[in-house]
Amino acid sequence: MNAPIGVIDSGVGGLTVAKEIMKVLPQETIYYIGDTARCPYGPREKQEVRLFTWQMAKALLKMNVKMLVIACNTATAVTLESLQKNLPIPVIGVINPGARAAEKKTKKNEIVVLATEGTIKSGAYEDALLSLSSKAKIIPLACPTFVPLVESGEYEGQFAFDLVANGLKPLHDKRFDTVILGCTHYPIIQEHIEKVVGPNVFVLSSAEETAKEVKERLEYDHLLCMNNEQSQHTFFTTGSVPIFKMIAEKWLQQEDLNIRRIKL
Secondary structure (H helix, E strand, C coil): CCCCEEEEECCCCCHHHHHHHHCCCCCCCCCCCCCEHHHHCCCCHHHHHHHHHHHHHHHHHHHHCCEEEEEHHHHHHHHHHHHHHHCCCECCCCCCHHHHHHHHHCCCCCEEECCCCHHHHHHHHHHHHHHHHCCCCCHHHHHHHHHHHHHHHHCHHHHHHHHHHHHHHHHCCCCCCCCEEEECCCHHHHHHHHHCCCCCEEECCCHHHHHHHHHHHHHHCCCCCCCCCCCEEEECCCHHHHHHHHHHHHCCCCCCCEEEEECC
């Protein structure tokens, strides 16, 4: 089926998921909406997150997407169930794939979850991890400064590293062998996080595992694109097109991306 895959996020973070989907399914077209004007979602009330997520989903439904990927952990925690129940297409979130990847990697069952305030408060990762292993010891940590850092585009260099190191200070006296980047913005600053936690800790993003799930679900539902023409990805942002363009082209390592402003 040659319809596009819809991907939604609170901002640019979901590009980490889009990038992995492009690797796994190069023949597929992606329509992406990043709600950069209202980012971050983490500190917002559930009602607001639900409303914004539904607005993005409805916009993509009008564009005839064949699947929806909620590439935002906060939105997944709050809205996944209602979207799955009410939309006529498959809907995939990022929390369960991330939890599965961590459960496979950890040797000591000591797992840190770095996420936004909204995702941490929801307890969604704890629920997902404990459903996979009752032995899991989970250390949740909200990192409210990380998303604004990534959205600003100023996430390289010493200032960014110092901000990340400061955000991770509560982990200094904790024991853990695995870190879940429980926000799709965080892989963009993964190198800083890895330097802070050290070489003996495995840091993982849910993006790769989510992309595998997207592929498996499309195969199962016989929705894979059979067209060998070049993919025509389109990216929509509710905020600044130049800032989105700069981050997207750097992260995806592509030039001349089709980026448009959208009003929800």
